Every structure is written in C-alpha cells, then in structure tokens.
Amino acid sequence: MTERLIVHLKQARQRLGITQADLAERVGVSRKTVNTVENGVFVPSTILALALARALDTSVDALFALPDQTEA
C-alpha cells in the first residue's frame, strides 16, 4: 500500500503537536484507523481524507501524494 500512496499525515500532525488519539477524536474515527492511515496500511476514502485535512488545517494534497508527485 505504501508503494501506491505517500502519506505525510504524521508530519502534519506533529506540526500541530497533537497525538493520534487527539486526531482520531477530531475526525470521529478510532485511533487504530488514524494509525493505519499514518503507517500506509489503510488508504482512506475521500471523505476521511478531507476530514483529516480539515482537522489538521491543511489540504488533502499536502497529506497524500502519489509516488510520482513526490518531486513536485
């Protein structure tokens, strides 16, 4: 899964100084879900990706990228 999607969720979360549990509470999912997204095990739906971006006050593009977009 990690080959298909580059995830910058952890960096964005750390920038705000919040834990996975805090982020999970803001988004309304379990901490396990945030953990699996963060570690590239689970690819979130568009709705969850948008909710994560809103909770972290950033854009979906800043959180997730395709491998060939990393240079951009």
Place this chain on the structure above:
Amino acid sequence: MSTKSRAMAEKWVGQRPVFVLGYTAGFLAYAINAAAGLASGDVAPFHLQLLAWAAAAAAVFTISFGRGVTRLRNPEAHAIVNDELAASYSNAGMRWGFATLLAGSVAMLVATLWTGTTPVWMLVMVPSTGIAAATLRFAWSDHRSARSGPDDD
C-alpha cells in the same frame, strides 16, 4: 461525546480481534459437535438442533458485523467502533465468507451427486465454515492493523 464513552469504544476496538477469534473458535467447536451429532443421529430433534445452530450463527454474524456486544449506547461511540477501517475489514471478511460458502456448496453438490443424498452434517458445516472464514478474516485484518506501526511519537 464523553471521554468515558470514547475510552470504552477505543478499548473495545483494541480487544476486538481476540474476542472475535475466541467466539469464532467456540462457534466452530459447537458447529462440529452439532454436525457430528446430526451425522450419528444421537441428537435432539433435527429441527431443534438446526434452530439452535441458526441462533448461534446469527449471534456470531451480528456480533462481528453489527454493533458488537459492547454496552455502548452513544451513536458516536458506535460510529468509532464501526468506522471506515472496520467496514473495510468487514467487507473483506464477507468476501472470504461467501467464497468459502460457494466452495462448500460445490463440495456439497458433488457429495450429493456421488452418494445420492446430501450428507446431513454438511448442511451445518458448510455455512459454519463460511461464517468462520468471514469472522477469522476480519479478526486477522483487525489484529494485523494493530501492529501496523508505531502508535505515537
């Protein structure tokens, strides 16, 4: 949502794989016992045995793919327990369950053609194996995701 409700939901999510694995093992043991009883004829009336099995199967299915057995009454806590990740694993479990059910049904058909009558134990074991395959796949995915990486910093 209160902190307590959220903590309970998170606790259940953490314990869920072990719990699902445990009652699936129990259900399978029960199904094997029921199938052996049906095969030997040393059981309660057939329809009662089948009814008891159906109740157990429905319970296992509901617990795995429904709202679980938690005492969570808060809808938001339920949403956490049955969030997107859990739904994804449920779907994977369903796929495995139906594939196993299909394979078992084909085996039952072949056995029926071979012997002339459907082996009665297969009526219990085929759907039981399908349900067990679904719940085990769910439990395995759920367990593996808990070990996907570091929790926090």
